[in-house]
Amino acid sequence: MSTRRVVxxxxxxGGARLVxxxxxxxxxxxxTIVVNTADDFEHLGLFVSPDVDTxxxxxxxxADRQRGWGLEGETFRTLASxxxxxxxxxxxxxxADLGTHLMxxxxxxxxDRLTTITLDHxxxxxxxxxxxxxxxxxRATKLELHDGRELDFxxxxxxxRGQPPVRAVRFEGTRLSTxxxxxxxxAADLVVIAPSNPYVSxxxxxxxxxxxxxxxxKPTIGMSPIVSGRxxxxxxxxxxxxxxGVVPSARAIVDHYAGLLDAIVVETGDEIGLTIPAxxxxxxxxxxxDRARLAxxxxxxxxxxxx
Amino acid sequence: MSTRRVVxxxxxxGGARLVxxxxxxxxxxxxTIVVNTADDFEHLGLFVSPDVDTxxxxxxxxADRQRGWGLEGETFRTLASxxxxxxxxxxxxxxADLGTHLMxxxxxxxxDRLTTITLDHxxxxxxxxxxxxxxxxxRATKLELHDGRELDFxxxxxxxRGQPPVRAVRFEGTRLSTxxxxxxxxAADLVVIAPSNPYVSxxxxxxxxxxxxxxxxKPTIGMSPIVSGRxxxxxxxxxxxxxxGVVPSARAIVDHYAGLLDAIVVETGDEIGLTIPAxxxxxxxxxxxDRARLAxxxxxxxxxxxx
Numbered sequence: 333m334s335t336r337r338v339v340x341x342x343x344x345x346g347g348a349r350l351v352x353x354x355x356x357x358x359x360x361x362x363x364t365i366v367v368n369t370a371d372d373f374e375h376l377g378l379f380v381s382p383d384v385d386t387x388x389x390x391x392x393x394x395a396d397r398q399r400g401w402g403l404e405g406e407t408f409r410t411l412a413s414x415x416x417x418x419x420x421x422x423x424x425x426x427x428a429d430l431g432t433h434l435m436x437x438x439x440x441x442x443x444d445r446l447t448t449i450t451l452d453h454x455x456x457x458x459x460x461x462x463x464x465x466x467x468x469x470x471r472a473t474k475l476e477l478h479d480g481r482e483l484d485f486x487x488x489x490x491x492x493r494g495q496p497p498v499r500a501v502r503f504e505g506t507r508l509s510t511x512x513x514x515x516x517x518x519a520a521d522l523v524v525i526a527p528s529n530p531y532v533s534x535x536x537x538x539x540x541x542x543x544x545x546x547x548x549x550k551p552t553i554g555m556s557p558i559v560s561g562r563x564x565x566x567x568x569x570x571x572x573x574x575x576x577g578v579v580p581s582a583r584a585i586v587d588h589y590a591g592l593l594d595a596i597v598v599e600t601g602d603e604i605g606l607t608i609p610a611x612x613x614x615x616x617x618x619x620x621x622d623r624a625r626l627a628x629x630x631x632x633x634x635x636x637x638x639x
Numbered sequence: 640m641s642t643r644r645v646v647x648x649x650x651x652x653g654g655a656r657l658v659x660x661x662x663x664x665x666x667x668x669x670x671t672i673v674v675n676t677a678d679d680f681e682h683l684g685l686f687v688s689p690d691v692d693t694x695x696x697x698x699x700x701x702a703d704r705q706r707g708w709g710l711e712g713e714t715f716r717t718l719a720s721x722x723x724x725x726x727x728x729x730x731x732x733x734x735a736d737l738g739t740h741l742m743x744x745x746x747x748x749x750x751d752r753l754t755t756i757t758l759d760h761x762x763x764x765x766x767x768x769x770x771x772x773x774x775x776x777x778r779a780t781k782l783e784l785h786d787g788r789e790l791d792f793x794x795x796x797x798x799x800r801g802q803p804p805v806r807a808v809r810f811e812g813t814r815l816s817t818x819x820x821x822x823x824x825x826a827a828d829l830v831v832i833a834p835s836n837p838y839v840s841x842x843x844x845x846x847x848x849x850x851x852x853x854x855x856x857k858p859t860i861g862m863s864p865i866v867s868g869r870x871x872x873x874x875x876x877x878x879x880x881x882x883x884g885v886v887p888s889a890r891a892i893v894d895h896y897a898g899l900l901d902a903i904v905v906e907t908g909d910e911i912g913l914t915i916p917a918x919x920x921x922x923x924x925x926x927x928x929d930r931a932r933l934a935x936x937x938x939x940x941x942x943x944x945x946x
Binding site: 376377378407409410411412413414415416417418419427428429430431432434435437438441452453456457 | 683684685714716717718719720721722723724725726734735736737738739741742744745748759760763764
């Protein structure tokens with residue numbers, strides 16, 4: 333394969349599945365994952381980076397496959413204690429997971445970059461591929477709701493289960509990516525947009541200064557997070573309706589990215605009406621082998637189509 | 640009994656045993672415990688108050704009786720995770736215990752007083768008696784060692800197992816107690832100095848502005864933490880030798896407090912040579928009943944002797 337350097341843009345759970353597949357078929361130095369940090373938040377004084385941790389735990393093979401987030405075999409004793417003392421219970425803080433948050437927080441307080449911390453954590457967990465947070469500085473996702481409220485991402489997603497209809501998504505905070513992210517994209521032969529939520533997982537990355545322009549210069553392939561009109565995971569289907577007023581479909585995803593995608597992988601049947609090259613296959617990912625199979629198909633399709 | 644209001648000054652483990660006994664024989668409003676906070680420290684960004692927590696957990700009946708610190712049935716999954724990520728392992732951070740530290744830290748960051756937090760935690764754990772930290776502000780114990788180094792308390796006690804000989808103990812930080820502490824002592828019929836380490840557990844309280852003078856105006860009874868020339872727990876015996884150059888004994892304890900104690904409870908045989916009224920009994924405390932028995936003897940002796 334001539335595609336030697338791949339950059340994947342990814343959010344949490346949906347993105348992690350394809351990323352695990354890509355990691356299974358690409359060598360250590362062939363894959364860099366740029367991860368959304370716009371749903372990072374501070375909880376009980378801890379810096380929590382849900383997407384970074386989900387990607388890291390998934391590639392380390394220690395993620396809980398059932399839940400999709402957190403660690404396998406996790407316990408919740410600290411959370412029980414916090415709750416008994418009148419603290420918040422809406423965020424499921426696992427005991428082992430907490431070690432990651434404590435270390436990230438302590439190191440950020442002494443001035444370490446999130447990039448360095450993320451690379452160190454990935455290494456400690458035995459991850460072979462490079463995981464880069466999209467930025468070292470906070471960027472927050474704000475959801476303007478149809479009921480007039482504005483909520484931060486986690487209170488909306490976890491606290492209110494992603495139920496209240498969203499009118500618009502905007503971002504606050506830094507517009508700076510990192511040298512590592514920019515260099516990785518510039519050096520890439522292919523950019524893969526993971527099947528993550530475009531509004532809250534991919535747009536935060538693309539709207540950083542210079543990133544969309546950089547991705548636009550590269551062969552770019554996506555995978556649709558909408559399968560037969562429904563989101564595989566999370567609130568994306570209703571967001572497409574509530575924010576854009578469109579029917580959830582692979583076409584809606586292509587339209588959302590407005591010319592950025594050169595090709596797309598979709599569920600068989602969802603390719604109808606697409607105006608860019610589409611590879612139709614089974615995209616709902618099962619075990620690790622299935623994820624590798626899909627990553628392999630995606631890379632081969634990109635090579636044939638985008639050469 | 641005419642002694643209705645008792646204030647106990649206490650540190651951690653040694654103090655907690657007698658305090659548990661006092662709590663077993665005194666009504667809710669008859670006992671206030673003023674707890675040392677000069678071995679509080681920040682660990683991984685968390686405010687840890689070892690003595691406050693030891694007293695609280697002990698009175699709540701959830702302390703680990705074997706170890707003397709921490710919670711019964713504790714697990715250490717967060718610590719394992721922290722250590723795997725290159726973090727410090729010298730301090731045994733329990734998963735459930737961590738909930739206490741997280742809540743204390745979060746509340747201190749938003750401006751709550753340590754006094755309020757401590758009272759709330761005690762209430763949440765079902766403690767009936769009043770536990771007051773000696774101060775709301777940091778006061779740090781510094782140990783000047785014979786080898787020329789100066790160490791903070793926890794790195795010396797836990798990190799170096801209290802081994803390096805101490806030349807002198809000094810305190811840095813606030814000299815302010817709290818209105819609650821001052822009012823409790825002023826309203827007390829009796830002050831009990833628990834069998835804690837005088838250098839690092841009781842002196843930090845007594846050297847706060849106005850506290851020693853207040854205690855001096857009250858009938859005050861101590862219990863010797865030295866039994867037959869040895870410390871029941873911890874590094875006190877060697878400290879008496881290394882700091883004061885004296886042989887560890889009940890007499891050395893009385894001398895250390897320099898006139899503050901009006902009476903003392905000592906192990907049978909240790910009363911020889913004492914110049915204040917002494918009640919000799921078995922002071923090495925076993926189970927809860929034994930602790931109550933001893934507290935009862937102490938209170939009765941105080942009543943008879945100090946009326």
